[in-house]
Amino acid sequence: MNHNFELPGSYKKWTWGLIIAGVLAVLYGFIMFHPFEHGAHGTNLNSTRFWAVLLQNSVYWLLTVNAAMFFICVTTMAMGGWQVAMRRVPEAISSVVPILGLITFVILMAIVWGGRTDIYHWLDKDVVANDKILSGKAGFLNPMFFTIWSAISVLLWWLLGRKMRSLSLETDKNGQMDYETGKRWIWKNTVWASLFTVFFGLSVASTVPWLWLMSIDPHWYSTMYSWYTFASTFVSGLSLIALFVIYLKNRGQLEYVTEEHLHDVGKFMFAFSVFWTYLWFSQYMLIWYSNQPEETKYFIERIGTADKAGPYRGLFFFNLIVNFVCPLLILMKRSTKRSWTMMTFTAVLIIFGHWIDFYQMVMPGTLGEHAEMMPFEFGVASLFIGIIMWGVGNYLSKHSLLAKYHPFLKESMIHHT
């Protein structure tokens, strides 16, 4: 069978449609929201909205596509063989990391060096000098460290990911491996995968969410926050993998991918939805229980108090329903995890749900009561979806869809759960 995939016209049409809609939305924001007008917190809402929406979307989609590389690395380190038949799909998704990484970096730099104190109010030197807590954190929360660490993170995700992808692609050229070569190749793959994973732990699972998202509310902190962000993006990354696998299968590609593989991806989505809830709850309950004003502030901004409902109350609980209750009940049954239709539905639901999750992470600290969910917000999201589709399509049409000389391919072909 031919493992080369030619992008169908409809795919290209959707890709460019989404990108054009997104570019129009950003242009609209650029002209109407005066993004370069400065203002203190809450005085120039439109310009705050422009940057907050870009921040939410760029960070969410970047971490989501990066999670695909994390998926490859953990399954490689666990000597997993079942995913080999569809391995090129997460590879293709992770190939978007440099593009989205660059966009995110530019946006972050514009916020930090543009002195957007309405997004990160630790950027205001006078405020920090008179604030005991913020000056205590100044060694970490300062523009220089922010810039350097963000640059290192994006660069290493890109470089280590590229190494993993090139290791996979070189097997296509080198042909069938004998036992010894295969063993050496697996070992090399494992070493690079563990390097990526270690750096992933130092960035996505700790520092990067602190810097990019938690510092929106710089007085507040939570030790669960990075894990929570990681779980959120990992589960949406898995859903993205599922969507592309289903799409390709629908086009008659990926002949060795069966319901068995879909079932395992479904188990991953189920497990990490529950894991996300576990972290959500751990963060919420500890703060609720100890009831200290500086900690509960974060949730009061979202849910409100017993007397007065906060503006995000509906969204806050919607987040829990769409990201926990729905995946739990839908994916619990074996037959739904093996159904291409139900998996498509759940994957879309999860990606949308975690986009909402990021929305309620970013907006309360920046826009407060004035956040909106209008065509502009969805337009920016469609720009990023379009870019992901463009990058993934590009990678898939250039390379063989099957890593046919991967030593574990047979394990994947005969895989059943």
Added chain:
Amino acid sequence: MAGGIKKFVVGSFEDEKVLFPAVKNVRRAGYKIHDVYTPFPIHGLDHAMGIRETSLHTAGFIYAITGTTTALTCMSWIFTKDWPLNIGGKPHFALPAWIPITFELTVLFSAVGMVLTFCYLCQLSPFVKKHHFSPRATDDHFVMAIECTEKTNDAELQNFLQNAGAKEINVQVAETGWWLGRYDRDQKLYREEKGY
């Protein structure tokens, strides 16, 4: 004693590669497979034998929601009606604080319930006896027991198993269900009762 005393033609296979087509052929020929006993779990054998999917997980789900309901009703009754306590000024109906216990009871109910249901389905329990068609089913033989109905011709069936690759074939009369008692005495009783 449960079940009933029946006659079986028992074939022992040495290789699972022979066993699979044998199971298929025996079923196609219309014989009734009572069960296949193997030294280790074999993937796909249940499908080959045409056994329906287990409902154990449905039972597990029901146990789990029973656990959830038990925990929530119990705690809400205790903390709001029976013995309201002021704990750190929290509301009496303190749902977040109850979630861990609710979760634990959900897991406990489903785990214990499923283990017991599994034992029941497999007829496993202390003091319960089941007939062994061949002791080597726990060692190196794959043992297929075929139930003889009124229409079954023993000799023909034995021949059939021979051709299907069985290494040892014999005819046994045995209790199909489980019972409490002793093998040796009970086995003798069957033989006397049936006149074999």
